[in-house]
Amino acid sequence: MRIVIAGGHGQIALRLERLLTARSHDVAGVIRTPEQAGDLRAAGAEPVILDLESTTVEEVTEVLKGADAVVFAAGGGGDGNRQRKETVDKGGAILFADAAERAGVRRYVVVSYMGADATHEGDEVFDYYLRAKGEADDYVRSRTGLDWTIVRSGAMKNEGGTGLVSLAERTGRGPVQRDDVAAVLAELLETPGTAGLTLELIGGTTPVKEAVAAVAAAKG
Template sequence: MRIVIAGGHGQIALRLERLLAARGDEAVGVIRNPDQVEDLRAAGAEPVVLDLESASVEEVAQVLQGADAAVFAAGAGPDSGSARKETVDRGAAVLFADAAERAGVRRYVVVSSMGADPDHRGDEVFDAYLRAKGAADAYVRSRSSTLDWTILRPGMLTNDAGTGEVLLTASTGRGPVPRDDVAAALLELLETPATAGLTLELISGNVPVSVAVKDIAGN
C-alpha cells in the first residue's frame, strides 16, 4: 500500500512510517521543514516538503495521487498559539480531506484528540485546540459520500514502550496510551476498511491491538 501521512515528522507519524516500511508498504510523509527530510528517510518514508498552511488543494492532491490511503496526523504543536490551532488543526485537516477527494483517495484516517468538540468552551489555547480538532472532525464526517473515514481519538499520549494491548471503543473514558500503540492501532485501522464511519477513542487496556480493531469492526 501507498500511504500518505500529513504531519510526517510527528512522533506518531514517524512510528507509523517505521511500521509501514517494515512490512514493505510505501509511506510518504508530508512535512513543512526541509531539515526533517533525513529523519523521514531514516524511518523508511519518502519525504515531501509542502506547507499545508499555504498549499492549494491541487498541490496536495498531486502528492496524494495514486495513494491507497491518507492519514492526517499533523498538528500545530504544544508551543503554538490559538491562531495556528485554526490554520493547522482545523484548516490543514480540511485541506487534506478536500485534496484526498480531489485525488480519488477514499480511505482517510484522522488522528484527533479525546474531547475534541467544535462547541467546546474556554479561552485557553488548549480549548482552541479542542474546538479546531472538533471542527475538523465534523467536516470529515460530512464527507461520507466521498471518504471512507475513521477518526481516532487517543487519550493522554506517552513515550512509554508500547504494550500492544489497548481499549478501543466509541467511549473509553480518560487514560494514557503510548504513542507506539497509537501507531499500531493506525496500522490496523488502515488494514480494516470496516472501521469506516467510526469515531473511536483509544487508551491502554488488555486487548491486543489487532483483536481490538477486529472486534470494533465487527460490531
C-alpha cells in the same frame, strides 16, 4: 498500499512510518522543512516538502494522486499559538480531506483527540485545540464522501508500547502510549471495515489486532 501521512515528522507519524514500511507498504510523509527529510528516510518513508499553511488544494491533490490512503497526523504544535490550531489542526485536516476526494483517495484516517468538540468552550490554548479538532472531525464526517476513521486518543505517553489497548466509541479517559497509537493506526489502515467509525483509544488489556478486529466486527 501507498500511504501519505500529513505531519510526517511528528512523533506518531515517525512511529507509523516505521511500522508501515516494515509491512512492505509504500509510505510518504508530508513535512514542512528539508531538514526533517533525513529522519523520514531513516524511517523508510519518502519525504514530501509541503507547508500546510501556505499550500493549495491543487498542490496537495497532486501529492495524493496514486495513494490508497491518507493519514492526517499533523498538529499546530505546543507553542501556545492559538492561530495554528485553526490553520493546521482544523484547516490542514479539511484541506487534506478535500484533496483526497479530488485525487480519488477514499481511505482517510484522522488522528484526533479525546474530547474534541466544535462546541467546546474556553479561551485557553487547549480549548482552541479541542474546538479545532472537533470542527475538523465534523467536516470529515458530514461533508465528505471519504471512507474515514477518526481516532481520538487519550493523553499520549512515551514510556514504550504495551501492545494492549482499549478501542471503542467510548472508552472513558486514560493515557495511551504513542507506540500503541501508531500500532492501532497501522492496523486500521489494513482493516477497511472500520470506515465510518469515530473511536476513542486508551491503554487497556486487549491486543491491538484483536481490538481493531472487534470494532470492525461490531460495525458489521
